Amino acid sequence: MEEHLLVKMAKRQDKKAMEKLLQSNYSILKGYLLKMTLNPTLADDLTQETMLKAVLNISKYEHRGKFSTWLITIGTNLHRDQLRKNKRLVYSEEHMELVDHHNIEEEFIKKIEYGNLMKVLKEIPEEKRVVLILKHYYDYSYLEIAEILDCPIGTIRSRLHYAIKVLQKTMKGGEDIE
Amino acid sequence: MNNTCKEYEEILMDIYYGEAEMSIEVEEHLKNCEGCMQFCCELQEMGETLSQPQDIPIDYGIIRNVMETAEGVEAKKSNIRELALFILLACGLLGGIAGLVMLGYAKPILYLQGILHMGLPLTLPLILWRRKRKEGYNV
Ligand SMILES: [Zn+2]
Numbered sequence: 001m002e003e004h005l006l007v008k009m010a011k012r013q014d015k016k017a018m019e020k021l022l023q024s025n026y027s028i029l030k031g032y033l034l035k036m037t038l039n040p041t042l043a044d045d046l047t048q049e050t051m052l053k054a055v056l057n058i059s060k061y062e063h064r065g066k067f068s069t070w071l072i073t074i075g076t077n078l079h080r081d082q083l084r085k086n087k088r089l090v091y092s093e094e095h096m097e098l099v100d101h102h103n104i105e106e107e108f109i110k111k112i113e114y115g116n117l118m119k120v121l122k123e124i125p126e127e128k129r130v131v132l133i134l135k136h137y138y139d140y141s142y143l144e145i146a147e148i149l150d151c152p153i154g155t156i157r158s159r160l161h162y163a164i165k166v167l168q169k170t171m172k173g174g175e176d177i178e
Numbered sequence: 179m180n181n182t183c184k185e186y187e188e189i190l191m192d193i194y195y196g197e198a199e200m201s202i203e204v205e206e207h208l209k210n211c212e213g214c215m216q217f218c219c220e221l222q223e224m225g226e227t228l229s230q231p232q233d234i235p236i237d238y239g240i241i242r243n244v245m246e247t248a249e250g251v252e253a254k255k256s257n258i259r260e261l262a263l264f265i266l267l268a269c270g271l272l273g274g275i276a277g278l279v280m281l282g283y284a285k286p287i288l289y290l291q292g293i294l295h296m297g298l299p300l301t302l303p304l305i306l307w308r309r310k311r312k313e314g315y316n317v
Contacts, residue, residue, distance in 0.1 A: 015245060022241045027234040034234070048240055055248040117230050135195050136228050142197055161191050167224050 003067055010058050018058065021067055022051050028068045028138070033075050035133050036126075038118055046082070050075040065144065072138070073148045076130065083126070123170045124163045131156055132163035182207075186214050194221045 001020070009017035029050060033043040053074050054061075061070055121129060134140045134148065142160075146153045186207050192198035208215050278287060 015249075019241060019245055022244065023236055023238070026236045026241065030234050030237075031232055034232075044237075044240070048244055051241065051244040052247055052251075055244060056251060117227065117232075120227060132228075136225070139196075157192070157197075160195070161188060164191055164221070164224065167228075168220050171220075171224060171227065 004063060007058075007061065007063060007067060011061070018055055022054070025068045025071055026051075029071045029075060031137070032072055032133060033079065035118075035121055035137070036076075036079055036130060038122055042082075046075055046078055049078050053078070068138075069140070069144065069148065072134070076148060120167060120170050124166045128159045128163040128166070131159040132167070135160055183211060183213055186211070187217050190214065190218060190221065194225070 003021070003024070006017045006021045006024075010021055026047070030043060030047045033046045033050070034040060037043050037046065050071055054071055061067075121133075124132060130149065131145055134145045140148070142153045142156045145151075145156045149156070186204065189198055189204055193200050193204070208218065275287065278284075
């Protein structure tokens with residue numbers, strides 16, 4: 001069934017339609033959050049939280065763009081909130097949390113088959129990484145990314161360029177970015 | 179690398195991601211500039227590294243869990259809404275009665291209550307009789 005029909009039905013409180021929508025967008029959302037967080041446990045939690053928020057707020061969803069774009073926007077905001085919260089936690093608990101988080105990240109990178117890819121992504125600062133992920137994997141336009149991240153298009157463009165430069169530097173083995 | 183090449187690199191990144199189109203000018207530059215040509219190859223290489231396959235199976239358990247949690251939250255919300263409505267109605271009713279009492283209708287209200295409390299049970303035999311007639315069985 002087409003997505004817009006499922007959305008319409010879900011808005012009319014059709015649980016089956018909502019479940020179908022979540023199923024068909026699960027991999028996109030989880031893949032995005034996995035690359036963003038580089039932490040499978042955190043990605044799982046955020047995926048669940050994002051989907052719950054989507055179910056509870058489906059009546060507010062406007063049919064602009066794909067449903068996955070809406071999910072990714074919610075996921076991005078939740079991830080941002082979590083980072084902010086974690087920063088506060090780290091500050092108050094004398095960096096204990098940061099150390100733990102870092103260890104989980106390292107463990108994950110060692111474990112997975114596409115570890116090389118994750119290692120490369122990890123080198124890019126978070127706000128630039130998100131732009132690269134949305135552009136490269138989801139093929140969003142600068143305009144769409146600007147809407148998702150609530151940033152000017154110029155910022156999106158320069159962040160993508162920066163991310164590409166970091167990637168190339170990492171792949172070459174660490175020359176300076178010009 | 180000179181400044182012109184830096185600008186071309188920016189354009190090349192936009193072209194790679196479909197945000198700009200390849201122009202004759204860029205093509206000409208690429209033909210004559212080894213550095214920018216190299217940059218193009220590196221872009222391609224980077225794209226291939228990023229595009230390693232990643233298979234993410236759907237976790238139906240998580241989705242079911244989400245739906246159940248959402249149902250719980252909705253039920254809680256609806257309970258709160260009903261409670262708020264009840265409080266509002268009760269306050270309105272009490273306020274109305276209090277208003278009537280203030281206007282000097284306390285006595286009639288008391289009489290009305292008395293009649294209702296005493297009178298309604300007296301109509302019970304009538305209700306039972308009507309029901310018996312309608313449904314045709316012994317009560
Ligand atoms: Zn050049």
